[in-house]
Each structure stands twice: as structure tokens, then as C-alpha cells.
Amino acid sequence: MDASIGDPFVLANYTAQQKSSKGKQRQQVSDVYATYTPGTRDGYVTATVQGDGIHTLDVSEIHPVAAHTFGPSTLFAGPSVARCTDGTCSTYAVVAASSDVTSEDAGRTIWKWDDDLSGSLPDSSSSSTKQSVTVPHIVSCIRVTDECPSTLLAWSPSGHLTLLGNDLKIRTTRDPPSQRRVLVQSFLVPSKPCAFVPSQVRHENDAIAICLEGDDRTTRARVLAVRDVGEVADVADLEISVPPENIASCTLSPTGFLTVLLRDGIWQAYQLSCSSNTFLTSLETIKLRSVSFVASSKAASDTKSPSSHEVALLALGSSHVLLAATAHPSRDLVLHIWDLAFSVLLATQTITLPSALAEEKRISIALAPAGAGQCVLVLSPAGVSGSARSNARSTVYVVPYSCPPASTIAHAMGRAEASKTWLAQHGGVAHGQAHEPKRAKLLKTIEGALASNRPQAADEAFAKWFDAEGLKGPGREKCENEKIGEEAERNDALGHAFVRDLLDRVLRPAVAGTVPYSPEIVRQLIKAGVVSAGMIDGSALLTALRRRNDWGSIQLVLSDGRVRDIPEVELADGLAHVVARASTPGDANAMQVDVPSTSDAPALPVFLALCVAYPASPSALRVALRRSLADAGAVLAILDVLQGWLARWAGMRGAGLATAGSKAKRKQRTRLAGDMPELPEILRFLTALLDATYVPVLLQHAPAGRALRRLLAHVTPEVDFLEDVVQLRGPLEPFVRAQTEKEQKQTDKEQGKDRVAKEPQGDWRQRRRAAHEAASAGVGLYRLEELTL
Incomplete structure (x- = not known):
């Protein structure tokens, strides 16, 4: 089965009746949320509309089966969820503001009501039958799963997890390991298909909860085992070397395939493993382009910039992920199915934005699963306030799709050309690239030392790590084979991605001004033979070094072929810079402090000799x-x-x-x-x-x-x-060859290698026959045996 995305159809349109923002809780909610509940035929979608109410819609009939309206004074902290059994639908919602809720209980109150789906559409009077409970912490989202039919899970923005029964009685509350943690995203998956947890955990529990939480400058993946009786147990707490404020969206499949999309378009894939050895494996990293949230993030400096709302991810199983985003610069909505195991685009669909959203500067995009072969897509305005809300309408779609059950190379073959349109060149540096803990710690140490203007501390940290890894620098004179072998070992030990991230933190090629810099780290890497020009955007290694006035490293790069992929443009630009500096006359009246810092730049003959000797096309x-x-x-x-x-x-x-x-x-x-x-x-x-x-x-x-x-x-x-x-070239060539062979034998003898072939063994008859055959094999260089005219 090939991947494909069908034409979406509109399920409902809503206009959010919201008042002006008041308080932090109000500023972080969306206009419309949508969740899916399995049921008869195609199931039901529960739409939560701010300032309006909660609507339950039948997907197959495309009409509402239940509705509860509360007026513009009622706001919700997140999406509502529902359970449908035996013709009855139980709906749960977290109230952020309401005339029926005090300010102290706002954000901590959960409402529940039951609707008979077989009867007529209930009106607002049915809200009098609702139940209410106040939990001990603020609630940002609630989730349910069929594997825990009598349990409701409520998360707080700081990572607290509370389990409630269907009757809204609190069963247990699990606190986060640290009070500094901030919930980024939560997932709830059935335990049976979770191969990334031990088999004993899968059999003894009903569901697995995964919490992505920000802890200072890192992101943690906390894995919890949940039982329907109201018990929670810790399984693992893994570190992801990604700043939480850089995350635009993330998703997780039941197999433990985690993908994290950063605000600059870098898309990373990981594989969770909580078996005997708990670890997080980095699988693949790509960088997106031609999408508006990447273009917006380049100009956004606020960590709470709404640019991250214009993208959403949904795991489809295996390593397949559905992406929804607005294209740049067309502003059309694009839907993609990616196979991140092979970094290829399997299917795409383009949708024109509704007329009510086409003029909006920013929109919010959300995806939710909706059973097998379809999902729910919600488009709503973002950053709209005041009187402009009267025309701001949100649209709820149902998107049909088909996707292979497993990732195979057969489905990925032939897709590379279509993927190039949406992939940027990954020569740039990906901050947050996953590394082993020691290397991630070293990168943080160096970055922090340079940020605090302590390059000496950065040098010491790198030297200590370099020695601990057993990576020796150049020593005695070695033959070519030994040099190649040692260089290959260093390349394997350091790794391309690690050296690239290290150079980015030390050189900071995007910064043109004067910044703290450590030339010793760069020179050590160059001497180790692990640096390539492609590790810097545009292969501009010499430009980055020239900005740091590190001409010593530039001479190392160009000498002895230590870096073999320097573009000719870089050579010519560097040569023009040296010529311009050499031809600039000095001012005799200038003070010492007024003289520009170019004393390290080499003289023109020195740099020109390096450019002339460097191999170029x-x-x-x-x-x-x-x-x-x-x-x-x-x-x-x-x-x-x-x-x-x-x-x-x-x-x-x-x-x-x-x-x-x-x-x-x-x-x-x-x-x-x-x-x-x-x-x-x-x-x-x-x-x-x-x-x-x-x-x-x-x-x-x-x-x-x-x-x-x-x-x-x-x-x-x-x-x-x-x-x-x-x-004289012809007559002298035999003598040159003889001299070369003699010197080669002498060199081999000095290096302890006997490469001189032994004389063939045998009696005098065999040696004479071999000499005769060699003499008659062909005509010599200047010997004419016979000429017949």
C-alpha cells in the first residue's frame, strides 16, 4: 500500500466569542480544539470552542449529536475529551474561566456531563446535570484511552499527573522529579504495542504515559506506566539535548519513534528504549524549508513567538509522520507524509486556506488522530484580539489518508527528488544534535565558557576531554599508511556531527562582530584531520576563520592538505583580503589603540604560496x-x-x-x-x-x-x-627510473621494509630461459631488431 492523502472535507465552522486577554492562562489557549472518540461507524469528534461551548459531531453523518453552550464568559484550558459506550457519551472539560467558577479554582476545575446519543440534541439546560471537581493543581490537558476505561489523566503545566475515576474522584497524583520542569507535550499510548518498554511492564500495566518536559536548557522524556486501577509507576527518565523553547512540535508513535521539530526547521528523530539498558538513540536529522514557520522563526527573538503554531505533527505508526504547515511564500496549507527512517516525502496534498483565514497574519494548526485512515485538522486564527474576533472563524476538517503499516526501502525508493523541494542543504549546523552525554556536556561547557568570555576554560575542558578519549595529536614522523590509519581512527572517534557542532559553537560563523573565541580548539581539530569546509554553511570555513582574525588556523587549513574541500571562491576571497590589507597605507599619526587588529594576517607572499600550492580546479x-x-x-x-x-x-x-x-x-x-x-x-x-x-x-x-x-x-x-x-626526455628516462628505484629501495630499507623482490629460484637453465623470454618479449626503447621494406 502506497502513502496518499485524500481531499479533506469540512466537518464544522465556528466563531470564537472571546473577550480581551486577561492573565497568562488566557493568553495560551487556542480558539478551537478537537479530539476524536471511537464509536459507531466512523466515531465522534468533540470540538471545544472558546466562549461558545462544547459540540460532539458524528463524523459519518457530519452533524452534531450533542452540544453544550455556556456563553462568552466561559473559557477552556485545553481540549475536551469524551468516552462513548452503550449509546452514552461522557464529556470532560477543564474550565479556565467561567461565571460558575471562582478565580481560585479557575484552571483547576474539571466538568463532566453525560449525553444520550440516541435521543434529541440536548440544549443548554442539560448543563445543570454536569458534575464538577477541583484538582490540587492547574490542568493544561486531559487524556483518556480505551485501555483504561475507568481512568482520566490530567496533566499540569509543570508536569504533575493526577488520575481520576469516571466519577471524578481523585485516585492519585504523581509529582515531577523537579519543580523547575515545564510540560512541553504529553502522550498516552496502549501498553501492548510499546516495544520500547520491558515486556513485564507491558503485561502488568494498561497504558504508557510519556511526558516531554523542559528542565532548564534540556528536555527530558519521562516514561510512566499507568494501571486502570489508578496506579502510576516510573519507568525511565531520558535526556534529549534540545532546548525546550526551541521545540515547535513533536510526536511519538507506540513503537517509541519520537520526532522533534525545532523552530528553525531542523527535524530530529529518536528511538526510545527502556529495556535493560535505558537509552535514547538519535536516528536521523533533516532540515525543512519552504514552510512559513521556519521563515518566521528567523525574525522572531521571543521564545514565545507564535510562529511555532503554524505547524503540527501526527505520528501514523512506524517511522511515518504527518506534517501540516503553511507553505512559504504562497501561504497554502500543505499536508505531508514523511518517512523519517529514510528522510523521504511519501505523499503530499495542498489545500487553499479558507477565505476567513486567508487574510490572517498567523494561523494555528492542530492535528489529532481520528481512527484508522483519517485524522482531524483544525485551522484557527492566532494572535487575534478585541473587535477583530467578530470575523475570525475556525474550521475543523477530517483528512483521509493511507499509509504503509511499516517503513520499508521499497516505499522510499524514487522519492528523493520530490523531497528536495522541502529539504534544505544540511551543511548548516543543527543546534541540539543528539550526542552521547559526555559530548553533550562538553558542548555545553564550551558554549557556556565562551558566552562568559572565558576561552581559557573552554581550551582546558576540550584538552581534558581530548586526552580522556585517547585521541593523540601529531607526533613522530610516520609513513603515509600510518597517517591515513590514524586519521581514519580519529574520524570515527570524533564523528562528523560532533565536530560540526563543536565548530559552530566555537567559530559562531553567523556572528560578524567580535566574540570570545578559542583558536586552540579549532587548531587541534584541524591538526587531527577531522575538519572539512562543508561543516560550515556554504563551505565558508576560511571566511569564518577570517572573521575571528585566526590566520594561524587558516595557514594550517591550507598547508599539507589538512582540509581538502576548500572552494576556489574561498581561496580567491582570502587572497583579495590579504592584498587589500597589504596595500592599505598605515597612518603615522594613528595611536596604537586605533590600529585595526590585523597583525596576525600573513604577508602576501606567504599567503599566496599557500593558495598556489593548494590543489584547485x-x-x-x-x-x-x-x-x-x-x-x-x-x-x-x-x-x-x-x-x-x-x-x-x-x-x-x-x-x-x-x-x-x-x-x-x-x-x-x-x-x-x-x-x-x-x-x-x-x-x-x-x-x-x-x-x-x-x-x-x-x-x-x-x-x-x-x-x-x-x-x-x-x-x-x-x-x-x-x-x-x-x-633529452626519452634518452634520460631510463636513468631517472633507475635513480628513483634506487632511492625507493633505500627509503624502504631505512623504514625496515624489505620490498625488494627476490631473484627467481631454479637452476641455470631456467634462469637463462627466463632471461631469453624477457628479452624477446618486445622491442626495447631504442633498439631496432629488424626493418623490412
């Missing part, structure tokens, strides 16, 4: 140089350095120190060359520079002619010399 290098070097003075400064290098190479050739030669001559040539790049690298860069700047820059600049003529004077003798010696 010729075509990409030409484009980057054309874009970054638009000033003729900058190009001439670079040409002047390249011309000096060519003159030095010509002098070394005249002294008999050519590129090839004995080890002694190569050592002497290296000593004379210093940090100067090799001649082929200089010529490669010079060719790209002239191709990129000759027509648009140099041809229109009169002083450039003199520099080009000097350059031609150095190049012409080299070309003539190459034409003369190229004829």
Missing part, C-alpha cells in the same frame, strides 16, 4: 579569481610576487639545481626555495590568473603593460630552455 579557479580580483592594483601586486618566484627559479636552474636530481641537490634546492611553491604550481596559477584578469582588468590598465613585459622577459627564456631539453 583550473576552471573554478578562473571564475573565482575573475569575481574576487576586480582591482588592477591587486592583480599587479600578485603578478609582482609571481614574477619574483619565476626569477628565483630561473636562477636556481642556472646554478644547476633543476627540479629532478640527486637527493643532495633537492635538499639544496629546497633550502634556497624556502616557502616558494613548485614551478609547475606557479605556472598553473599564473595561467589561471591571466586568463581571468587579462581582458576585464589588465588590458584596460596602462601600468599593467610594464608588468606583463617583465613577466614575458622571465617566461621566454624558460620556454626556450624547455624546447631544448625536451629532446
